[in-house]
Amino acid sequence: MNRREAIRNVALLLGTAISASTLSALEGCNPKAPDNYALQASETKKILAEIAETIIPETSTPGAKAAEVDKFIVTMLNDCYKVEDQKIVLEGLKKIDEASEKQFKKSFVDLSDEQKNTVLTAIDKERVDYNKRENKKEGDPTHYFQILKELTLTGYFTSEPGATKALRYVAVPGKFEGCIPYKKGDKAWAV
Numbered sequence: 001m002n003r004r005e006a007i008r009n010v011a012l013l014l015g016t017a018i019s020a021s022t023l024s025a026l027e028g029c030n031p032k033a034p035d036n037y038a039l040q041a042s043e044t045k046k047i048l049a050e051i052a053e054t055i056i057p058e059t060s061t062p063g064a065k066a067a068e069v070d071k072f073i074v075t076m077l078n079d080c081y082k083v084e085d086q087k088i089v090l091e092g093l094k095k096i097d098e099a100s101e102k103q104f105k106k107s108f109v110d111l112s113d114e115q116k117n118t119v120l121t122a123i124d125k126e127r128v129d130y131n132k133r134e135n136k137k138e139g140d141p142t143h144y145f146q147i148l149k150e151l152t153l154t155g156y157f158t159s160e161p162g163a164t165k166a167l168r169y170v171a172v173p174g175k176f177e178g179c180i181p182y183k184k185g186d187k188a189w190a191v
Contacts, residue, residue: 038090039074047093048073050109052152054116062161064152072155074146085147092144096123126150 038044052064052073064070077086096119099106104115111119127145156162163169170186 039077039086044090044093045070045074046109047097048148050116051093051096051120051148052115052155055152056156057113061166064156067156067159067161069155069159072159073151076151076155081147084141088141088144089147092148095144097118099123113135120145127183140183 018064027103034098049065049070052069056067056069058066074163081089097108099119099122100111100115103119108116108119123145127143127149130143131146157167158181166187168189170189
């Protein structure tokens with residue numbers, strides 16, 4: 001099994017699909033690429049933390065902030081994504097703030113949890129419509145919210161809190177049991 005297949009299989013286990021741009025980024029990390037300093041800005045990190053926490057909020061398990069998903073997103077964007085994709089995400093963050101200002105007269109980070117959810121739900125609908133459009137061509141850029149959601153999910157479920165608290169985790173797995181009874185409410189297994 002190659003790396004691409006392994007990543008795709010992990011995504012399927014998490015119940016999501018990974019876009020071609022994210023898969024490409026995960027396979028082609030380049031630690032020698034220059035940092036995009038706009039991604040390192042404290043304002044960028046704050047909005048990323050709030051977006052990630054809105055996608056995966058703290059419940060009976062830690063949320064995205066506790067897993068420091070914002071740091072994961074910045075690192076992945078800097079080290080693994082093309083400059084064009086970084087620009088798409090940075091422009092998308094501005095669009096999220098503009099939508100917040102337009103609807104609630106506040107920046108995204110200053111909104112209540114319910115307001116943040118309202119803004120991101122509308123943007124997610126826009127993402128779905130963008131992905132389903134009829135004039136879609138191969139090579140079109142990935143929607144910025146697609147990238148943000150995928151990095152949030154990947155960062156969370158590969159973090160210690162995500163893998164050990166949100167998923168069932170066995171540090172050293174034992175024997176293979178092909179048929180384990182499922183009880184409603186059971187967590188998925190961490191891999």
